[in-house]
Amino acid sequence: xxxxxxxxxxxxxxxxxxCLIIWFIVSYGFGLVLVEPxxxxxxxxxxxxxxxAQQGSIVTFVALVFWYSFKMNRLDKKYGVEE
Amino acid sequence: MDELKLYxxxxxxxxxxxxxxxxxxxxxxxxxxxxxxGGGIGPLQNGMAIAADWMSxxxxxxxxxxxAFLGYGGSVFLMGWTGGYVLLAMLLAPYMRKHGKxxxxxxxxxxxxxxxxxIVAVACLxxxxxxxxxxxxxxxxxAFSRFLEVDxxxxxxxxxxxxxxxxxxxxxxxxxxTQIAQYVVLIFAYTxxxxxxxxxxxxNPIPQLGLGSTLADGSGVYLLDKLxxxxxxxxxxxxxxxxLGNNANMIAYTLSLxxxxxxxPHVIMRFFTVASxxxxxxxxxxxxxxxxxxxxxxxxxxxxxxxxxxxxIEPAAGENLVYAERPQWFKDWEKTGLLKFEDKNGDxxxxxxxxxxxxxxxxxxxxxxxLANPAIANLPNWVIALVAAGGLAAALSTAAGLLLAxxxxxSHDLMKGVFTPDLSEKNELLASRIVMTLAxxxxxxxxxxxxxxxxxxxxxxxxxxxxxxxxxxxMGIFSRKISGPAAVWGMCSGxxxxxxxxxxxxxxxxxxGTSFLGGLEPNWFFGISPNAFxxxxxxxxxxxAFAVCRVTGPAPIEIQKMVDNFRTPAGxxxxxxxx
Numbered sequence: 001x002x003x004x005x006x007x008x009x010x011x012x013x014x015x016x017x018x019c020l021i022i023w024f025i026v027s028y029g030f031g032l033v034l035v036e037p038x039x040x041x042x043x044x045x046x047x048x049x050x051x052x053a054q055q056g057s058i059v060t061f062v063a064l065v066f067w068y069s070f071k072m073n074r075l076d077k078k079y080g081v082e083e
Numbered sequence: 084m085d086e087l088k089l090y091x092x093x094x095x096x097x098x099x100x101x102x103x104x105x106x107x108x109x110x111x112x113x114x115x116x117x118x119x120x121g122g123g124i125g126p127l128q129n130g131m132a133i134a135a136d137w138m139s140x141x142x143x144x145x146x147x148x149x150x151a152f153l154g155y156g157g158s159v160f161l162m163g164w165t166g167g168y169v170l171l172a173m174l175l176a177p178y179m180r181k182h183g184k185x186x187x188x189x190x191x192x193x194x195x196x197x198x199x200x201x202i203v204a205v206a207c208l209x210x211x212x213x214x215x216x217x218x219x220x221x222x223x224x225x226a227f228s229r230f231l232e233v234d235x236x237x238x239x240x241x242x243x244x245x246x247x248x249x250x251x252x253x254x255x256x257x258x259x260x261t262q263i264a265q266y267v268v269l270i271f272a273y274t275x276x277x278x279x280x281x282x283x284x285x286x287n288p289i290p291q292l293g294l295g296s297t298l299a300d301g302s303g304v305y306l307l308d309k310l311x312x313x314x315x316x317x318x319x320x321x322x323x324x325x326x327l328g329n330n331a332n333m334i335a336y337t338l339s340l341x342x343x344x345x346x347x348p349h350v351i352m353r354f355f356t357v358a359s360x361x362x363x364x365x366x367x368x369x370x371x372x373x374x375x376x377x378x379x380x381x382x383x384x385x386x387x388x389x390x391x392x393x394x395x396i397e398p399a400a401g402e403n404l405v406y407a408e409r410p411q412w413f414k415d416w417e418k419t420g421l422l423k424f425e426d427k428n429g430d431x432x433x434x435x436x437x438x439x440x441x442x443x444x445x446x447x448x449x450x451x452x453x454l455a456n457p458a459i460a461n462l463p464n465w466v467i468a469l470v471a472a473g474g475l476a477a478a479l480s481t482a483a484g485l486l487l488a489x490x491x492x493x494s495h496d497l498m499k500g501v502f503t504p505d506l507s508e509k510n511e512l513l514a515s516r517i518v519m520t521l522a523x524x525x526x527x528x529x530x531x532x533x534x535x536x537x538x539x540x541x542x543x544x545x546x547x548x549x550x551x552x553x554x555x556x557x558m559g560i561f562s563r564k565i566s567g568p569a570a571v572w573g574m575c576s577g578x579x580x581x582x583x584x585x586x587x588x589x590x591x592x593x594x595x596g597t598s599f600l601g602g603l604e605p606n607w608f609f610g611i612s613p614n615a616f617x618x619x620x621x622x623x624x625x626x627x628a629f630a631v632c633r634v635t636g637p638a639p640i641e642i643q644k645m646v647d648n649f650r651t652p653a654g655x656x657x658x659x660x661x662x
Contacts, residue, residue: 005647005650005651008650008651009650009651012650016173016174019169019173020169020173023166023169027162027166027337028334028337031158031162032158032330032333032334032337033330033334035155035324036324039323039324043295044292044295044296044305045294045295045296045297045305045306045307045308046294046295046307047307047323047324050155050158050307050323050324051295053155053158053161053162054150054155054157054158054161054379054382055291055294055379055382057161057162057165057166058161058162058165058375058378058379059375059379061165061166061168061169061371061375062368062371062372062375064169065168065169065172065173065364065367065368065371066365066368068172068173068364069172069361069364069365069367069368072177072361072364073361073364076361076652076653079651080653081651081652081653082361082652082653083359083360083361083652083653
């Protein structure tokens with residue numbers, strides 16, 4: 001049980017890290033730090049950096065939370081800890 | 084009575100009637116129903132309720148106005164107030180649900196095996212929630228006084244009475260179902276005018292796409308390019324690139340809002356109402372969908388409102404609006420004092436510019452943009468009436484959630500948990516209802532006599548939650564060893580340094596003249612504004628807690644076992660059974 005618990009937790013931490021890296025890149029990366037170079041690219045009437053700051057990051061956040069929930073449900077089953 | 088007023092009465096009192104009916108149907112009979120709605124709310128319903136709980140008068144009324152005038156700089160609110168849900172969904176909600184208690188301070192008290200930690204958490208919670216609720220009460224008062232033309236105080240009183248009925252009667256159960264109804268009201272009220280305006284300006288009915296489209300006037304110019312051109316001609320910052328302070332400030336501000344969002348107790352509490360860890364994870368996803376629906380429309384509302392405002396004042400370059408021919412909405416908002424014109428050069432026309440000397444629009448309050456938007460765009464009266472009901476729904480739903488967070492922390496954590504442990508369930512229920520009534524009266528009083536600091540309070544609440552509650556919760560889950568004294572010292576120093584920084588720059592208790600470093604930018608730490616300082620406070624909290632833990636030793640082994648237990652969805656003792 002103890003080993004089982006710690007590898008379940010390690011896998012959870014890996015999934016969280018992946019999500020938070022993407023979370024960080026789309027908001028702080030594309031939306032704030034890299035906004036100027038990205039603004040050179042256009043997405044219709046949007047400058048790309050501006051689009052990430054006001055639209056793209058939010059849409060990505062939604063996808064991340066659902067993806068996390070999906071991965072965790074599978075992980076729960078794998079370790080037999082689902083409710 | 085004119086048509087607009089009639090429609091507004093129907094929309095506002097019709098929605099109130101609906102909330103009352105729901106409250107009567109969902110009365111709470113036990114503490115479990117009162118604190119966590121019985122614990123059996125479905126994830127989709129909980130997602131909607133979280134969205135309404137979370138989206139306050141600030142989101143509904145103020146945010147699009149902020150974006151309209153800040154442009155790109157307003158992105159910190161959009162990313163900050165949504166990105167926090169990623170943290171909440173992965174770092175806090177599932178584990179706190181597994182632990183299965185009623186309140187946030189209770190979780191902190193259990194995890195840090197300390198009544199002191201629990202009391203400190205209650206204090207942080209009350210400070211953050213009370214500052215937040217003043218803003219909601221003001222929103223209710225403004226909506227009533229503008230749309231129904233009743234006295235501000237009377238409007239506030241009606242709002243207090245409505246919240247009292249359904250929150251005190253129904254507790255979390257009543258609040259949950261009314262919040263679902265309020266979400267529906269507010270999302271329609273927000274998106275319908277946006278769809279109309281997007282159609283008018285760009286021909287595209289989806290505001291998120293309209294914002295990136297060309298204008299429908301046949302010019303083939305993109306809306307955002309046109310807006311950049313119009314505002315820079317008058318000397319304002321370019322819309323799509325103008326920053327809020329410097330880069331460090333924008334990053335710190337966004338981070339403060341994100342971790343503040345994840346640390347707000349009235350939102351976290353909502354995750355205790357679902358039946359399982361799995362449902363807690365998915366309700367975070369649904370909540371964010373429902374929130375994103377408004378948050379991706381808001382930038383379109385902001386940009387289009389700004390363009391419409393500019394266009395009204397200066398229909399074509401150099402052809403300014405004659406003051407005597409100003410439209411009705413202009414006159415209506417002038418009456419409220421939120422819009423002011425001063426004919427400086429005496430030509431009878433309105434000159435609007437970034438130059439303070441020649442600018443004649445001496446006051447354009449940002450908060451009026453969403454409320455005035457439908458009138459500026461000449462939308463039908465029923466749309467304007469709907470916006471009034473939506474603004475009230477946003478303010479009331481958040482106020483109810485905050486009141487519950489305050490009352491449960493007093494009746495469940497302070498009374499039952501610490502000072503009078505032998506309180507019977509029936510008396511605890513009575514106590515939380517009395518505390519909630521008192522909290523309504525206090526917040527109503529503060530809404531009526533806003534203290535000098537009311538304007539900046541909502542942003543401050545986030546900084547306080549970010550620097551105190553979020554780090555304590557996160558460390559408690561992700562570190563098995565972090566100890567009670569470490570958490571207490573961490574919370575106190577985090578919230579302490581944040582309040583100190585705010586007071587240094589904005590005055591002690593916001594009394595003007597007592598700020599000893601001055602509110603001006605050159606004195607700011609790395610250019611970080613006081614509202615953005617919560618992120619720094621959180622770092623201090625983490626650092627102090629780990630240092631104290633190294634000196635005083637790790638948490639006892641039973642506590643480490645408890646952490647292992649709430650990290651896994653099944654297995655171990657489900658603590659919720661104890662209640």
